[in-house]
Amino acid sequence: MRTAATWLVGLxxxxxxxxxxxxxxxxxxxxxxxxxxxxxxxxxxxxxxKDDCDGTLVARARCAPDDFVFTTPSRDRWLECRAPxxxxxxxxxxxxxxxxxxxxxxxxxxxxxxxxxxx
Amino acid sequence: MRALRxxxxxxxxxxxxxxxxxxxxxxxxxxxxxxxxxxxxxxxEGKVAVDGAVVNFAVTAVQTCRTxxxxxxxxxxxxxRQAKGAGAALASGIAAVLGAGVLAVVSLVVSNAPDVSSIDxxxxxxxxxxxxVQAAAVxxxxxxxxxxxxxxxxAVQSGVDVVSTKTTQxxxxxxxPCNPAGASGLLRLSAANGALLSEQPLDGGTAAVPLxxxxxxxxxxxxxxxxxxxxxxxxxxxxxxxxxxxxxxRQTGDLSTLGDGQxxxxxESQRGCAPLRRTAPEVTDPSFEAELRRRQLAGHVAAAxxxxxxxxxxxxxxxxxPTLRFAEGSGDLGALDAPEPxxxxxxxxxxxxxxxxxxNIGVVQVADRQLFLVLPNExxxxxxxxxxARVEVVGILAGVHTVGPRTLPVLxxxxxxxxx
Numbered sequence: 047m048r049t050a051a052t053w054l055v056g057l058x059x060x061x062x063x064x065x066x067x068x069x070x071x072x073x074x075x076x077x078x079x080x081x082x083x084x085x086x087x088x089x090x091x092x093x094x095x096k097d098d099c100d101g102t103l104v105a106r107a108r109c110a111p112d113d114f115v116f117t118t119p120s121r122d123r124w125l126e127c128r129a130p131x132x133x134x135x136x137x138x139x140x141x142x143x144x145x146x147x148x149x150x151x152x153x154x155x156x157x158x159x160x161x162x163x164x165x
Numbered sequence: 166m167r168a169l170r171x172x173x174x175x176x177x178x179x180x181x182x183x184x185x186x187x188x189x190x191x192x193x194x195x196x197x198x199x200x201x202x203x204x205x206x207x208x209x210e211g212k213v214a215v216d217g218a219v220v221n222f223a224v225t226a227v228q229t230c231r232t233x234x235x236x237x238x239x240x241x242x243x244x245x246r247q248a249k250g251a252g253a254a255l256a257s258g259i260a261a262v263l264g265a266g267v268l269a270v271v272s273l274v275v276s277n278a279p280d281v282s283s284i285d286x287x288x289x290x291x292x293x294x295x296x297x298v299q300a301a302a303v304x305x306x307x308x309x310x311x312x313x314x315x316x317x318x319x320a321v322q323s324g325v326d327v328v329s330t331k332t333t334q335x336x337x338x339x340x341x342p343c344n345p346a347g348a349s350g351l352l353r354l355s356a357a358n359g360a361l362l363s364e365q366p367l368d369g370g371t372a373a374v375p376l377x378x379x380x381x382x383x384x385x386x387x388x389x390x391x392x393x394x395x396x397x398x399x400x401x402x403x404x405x406x407x408x409x410x411x412x413x414x415r416q417t418g419d420l421s422t423l424g425d426g427q428x429x430x431x432x433e434s435q436r437g438c439a440p441l442r443r444t445a446p447e448v449t450d451p452s453f454e455a456e457l458r459r460r461q462l463a464g465h466v467a468a469a470x471x472x473x474x475x476x477x478x479x480x481x482x483x484x485x486x487p488t489l490r491f492a493e494g495s496g497d498l499g500a501l502d503a504p505e506p507x508x509x510x511x512x513x514x515x516x517x518x519x520x521x522x523x524x525n526i527g528v529v530q531v532a533d534r535q536l537f538l539v540l541p542n543e544x545x546x547x548x549x550x551x552x553x554a555r556v557e558v559v560g561i562l563a564g565v566h567t568v569g570p571r572t573l574p575v576l577x578x579x580x581x582x583x584x585x
Contacts, residue, residue: 062292063292064281064289064296067288067290121288125288135283136286137282
């Protein structure tokens, strides 16, 4: 019976989500959400970006290659800090609130440092 | 274990429904009808006849023959079991399982590519359309399969059982006395206090009892432990025989020396014996009635004759044995020209109530004659005896009386009823 229940729950979960996104896609997703316009002032202030926010941050983070893999911060830490950015929605075109952006940058200095290119 | 699990699941599914069971019996066609005879224990029947100074008893032992008519029918006992909701569960289960199957098939032709336009908090892409359809199929099947199982179990439990039987019904039953045979044994006649009056062996079902042995009223006639049943005619004859025996046992002598009670008993015996000895001198002797009337006029004896113990018109006729008949066209009416010699004689009368002089004295018109009717204080009969009522009366003539301007013959009423 337990096996059957697990099978049903698993099917239900699988029915709600697809495969894991790669680390590169996750990295670029966070950068895309931070830079989505209208861009929050705190992004420019804390991360020091102006034009071509996406390109600048991807370059600093060096996560453009498809084989990029998180080390520091780890993938789990990255997902933990990303959580406020998906509160407005999981669609990749969703624009997070500036309070969510501020929360990420203030509560995740390691992510902020990673996006500044500090290793 | 799997089999046990399956059984448990089926049992649980079956437990979801309350199985209602209703039974009814339907009668089929008549198969046959037949009669069945049986013989039951009967009893003893007695006849009584008086022949001079002997009373002959004829006792017959009879059985009861019963004929019963039976009808045999086919009968079907139908038991219907219905699991309420089983049908709905079965229908929804089938629909859901079919829907799940359709969804599963459809999922094969739907894209299996994940939805890359979204990434959830766990870092996963959105589910592929095929996953959505498969999840819907699983959910639909998960709901439909238990309903389907429960519905099947309920449907199995539902059903109709028909048991065919035969039933027999008694439609009529007739009983009649049968197999009469002369009884044998010792016939005992007992008085009211149980005293033995006579004991005679039956010979061929008959026994002759001396009339003199019946000077006291017979209360019971028995043969061994069984009571001999006497019909009304036999009982009347036996009472009359007792009256005759009492009359025969009277002491001759001056009537004036008899006590009032003795005289009343003699008069009663004379009247009671009349049906057996209508013309015998001891019955027609008017001296007893005359002496009784003399004492009644003198106030010694109660006015009501002893025959008032009659309980019906016929019984009053039997008790008084009327020898006169007063009715329209009757030849006896002429005798009323000189009524005094008729005193003490019983008569029947058919006439019309003309009026009432008091609570218990009325005037009755018969043809062109009128008579006074004297009623007892508490008559045993009832009816509409208002002026103009047509009545039939049994009574004892009691001379002539004068009330006011009328002097008419008197008839003391023993029984009166509305008639003709």
